[in-house]
Amino acid sequence: MRQFFSTRQLAHAPLRELHNGGFTDYAETPARADAIRAGIGATEDPADHGTAAIQAVHTLDYLDFLQAAPMRWAEAGRPGDVIGYVWPVVGRRPLTFARIDAMVGQFSFDAATPLAATTWDAAYWSAQTALSALDAVLSGDKAALGLCRPPGHHAGADYMGGYCYLNSAAIVAQAAIDAGKTRVAILDIDYHHGNGTQDIFYDRSDVFYASVHADPLTDYPFYWGHADETGEGEAAGTTLNLPLPQGATLAPFRQAQATALEAIAAFGPDLLVISFGADTWEGDPISHFKLTTADYAVLARDIAACRWPSVILTEGGYAVGALGDNVASFVSGFQS
Ligand code: SP5
Numbered sequence: 001m002r003q004f005f006s007t008r009q010l011a012h013a014p015l016r017e018l019h020n021g022g023f024t025d026y027a028e029t030p031a032r033a034d035a036i037r038a039g040i041g042a043t044e045d046p047a048d049h050g051t052a053a054i055q056a057v058h059t060l061d062y063l064d065f066l067q068a069a070p071m072r073w074a075e076a077g078r079p080g081d082v083i084g085y086v087w088p089v090v091g092r093r094p095l096t097f098a099r100i101d102a103m104v105g106q107f108s109f110d111a112a113t114p115l116a117a118t119t120w121d122a123a124y125w126s127a128q129t130a131l132s133a134l135d136a137v138l139s140g141d142k143a144a145l146g147l148c149r150p151p152g153h154h155a156g157a158d159y160m161g162g163y164c165y166l167n168s169a170a171i172v173a174q175a176a177i178d179a180g181k182t183r184v185a186i187l188d189i190d191y192h193h194g195n196g197t198q199d200i201f202y203d204r205s206d207v208f209y210a211s212v213h214a215d216p217l218t219d220y221p222f223y224w225g226h227a228d229e230t231g232e233g234e235a236a237g238t239t240l241n242l243p244l245p246q247g248a249t250l251a252p253f254r255q256a257q258a259t260a261l262e263a264i265a266a267f268g269p270d271l272l273v274i275s276f277g278a279d280t281w282e283g284d285p286i287s288h289f290k291l292t293t294a295d296y297a298v299l300a301r302d303i304a305a306c307r308w309p310s311v312i313l314t315e316g317g318y319a320v321g322a323l324g325d326n327v328a329s330f331v332s333g334f335q336s
């Protein structure tokens with residue numbers, strides 16, 4: 001399987017995040033990418049596809065914000081990374097602000113996603129990595145892997161959150177549609193619900209979004225990923241959320257994934273995008289499922305058996321010491 005990664009993705013390295021009432025060490029570290037590379041072996045540098053595919057998913061205002069906010073933060077005399085403290089929960093209006101604190105609230109949904117001067121380039125190359133994996137599949141490969149770090153599935157069209165800035169899975173799904181695919185499915189098996197991906201395609205009947213994740217009543221991102229969210233308008237029925245309780249092992253996870261795969265089969269995709277997070281692993285420091293390293297090969301075999309051309313993109317997974325083995329297990333299952 002061809003595997004893509006750019007070392008430019010490593011420069012994004014926030015130190016602290018606001019969590020549970022205080023600052024704590026940032027969990028989404030560059031060391032995660034090094035660990036995955038050590039586990040999966042050689043990767044190819046992605047090609048530079050430019051910004052068109054990114055702009056097909058994200059708004060220009062948001063992309064300008066991601067690039068300019070760190071400079072505005074510094075101009076305001078602030079130390080460290082851009083981080084918000086106020087959010088427009090009552091209703092988001094298209095207001096234009098000069099003050100950085102208002103801007104960051106407008107373009108984010110949490111305080112756990114710091115933005116640094118190095119973030120844009122790293123997120124840009126994470127998206128290019130995803131697009132290069134798509135290229136490999138569009139040119140005939142059965143599957144390809146994009147080592148997407150920073151991850152993407154929490155980022156919406158005009159907001160960052162959950163360590164995510166550019167939504168690589170959505171960018172790939174949209175690029176596949178723009179390349180002539182008519183029906184694309186996204187299977188999201190990160191521990192957390194991919195609220196950004198769901199939001200981007202919630203009213204789109206040509207993209208099916210299915211996710212197995214921790215019940216948002218107990219786990220981040222709390223406000224999205226509930227079972228009654230199923231899509232809207234002509235897209236009703238093209239979103240499928242399968243929340244599981246904390247402590248879930250392979251058996252319930254595999255069963256939920258089978259339910260997702262059946263629904264995707266009924267949809268009839270000509271391409272599958274997999275948002276793969278290894279934060280479902282039993283030792284993950286911020287998550288509460290109980291999958292083992294060997295379980296990832298089982299899950300991957302079940303998906304590969306469906307025989308859809310597949311673009312695999314990495315999302316979360318914070319047990320750095322096991323992350324390489326966990327991603328390698330998933331890749332090995334896909335190929336066996
Ligand atoms: C892509 C992804 O898996 N994003 C997950 C974002 C979850 N953020 C909320 C939980 C933050 C916990 N941070 C603990 C840091 C400990 N040093």
Ligand code: ZN
Nearest residue numbers: 190191192316
């Ligand atoms: Zn996650």
